[in-house]
Amino acid sequence: MAKRRIGVYPGTFDPITNGHMDIIQRASRLVDHLIVGVARNAGKGPLFSTDERVAMVREDVTALNNAGASIEVRAFDTLLMHFAVEVNATVIIRGLRAVSDFEYEFQMAGMNARLNPKIETMFLMASEKSQFISSRFVKEIGRLGGDIRGFVSGRVADHLAERFALEAGNGDASKQIQTLKQ
Known part of the structure; x- marks a missing residue:
């Protein structure tokens, strides 16, 4: 029996954009189950509460005509790697819009690998139509x-x-x- 591939796509999603949705749709074709992790991250001073952000992500994910993985939306307020272990994820999915995103994401992936080398980080480049959206x-x-x-x-x-x-x-x-x- 093949092991089920579970991926986590984390973010603040304040608010969720078409760029995020592009990554969600594409990531769902790469794993069996995708968990969109909505970070509480009060330090960023979000416009919307965590519950509001989770609801908006769920609304948009529900509207997807998804032929890929099952998609779940969950809030989390722990270290990302702790959350990934909690949900049995084997991969963290991150979107890259431009070269400027790469250095930060590369450092974060390195730190995450040190925290838990069993969980891989996968980068998906933003599609041409959404690479400028933030x-x-x-x-x-x-x-x-x-x-x-x-x-x-x-x-x-x-x-x-x-x-x-x-x-x-x-x-x-x-x-x-x-x-x-x-």
Whole structure:
């Protein structure tokens, strides 16, 4: 009986972008079961709570027409390698957008290998259409009223619009939400 290949794709996903979804879909073809690990990581000052981020990732993953692995979404607040051991993962999947990502990811993969050499790290290059997308840029563009629909799903764009309207705290929040949703 072949051993089941379990992969973990970790991230903050604040919010999940089309670039993340591209990696999830491609990674799901490489393992039998993919766990999207949503890091609590309060130190990054996320816009959305962990529960909100998990819900958004689940919504987008559910919408995938996935012919690959089963996909599960879970929050975690431990060391990544502890989480990987907890879920019996044999591989960590990381996305690379540009050469600038590589040095940080390379160092992290090296540290993870020292912590647990039984778990491999696999890098997937971002597809051409999503290599420039980052959650940070999506939030900045959305906060300033720009069109983010090409970078995130409609569901995530709606969540962002509602959050930015609440942040603005003005009585005209419904107008701002409608502008961002267009």
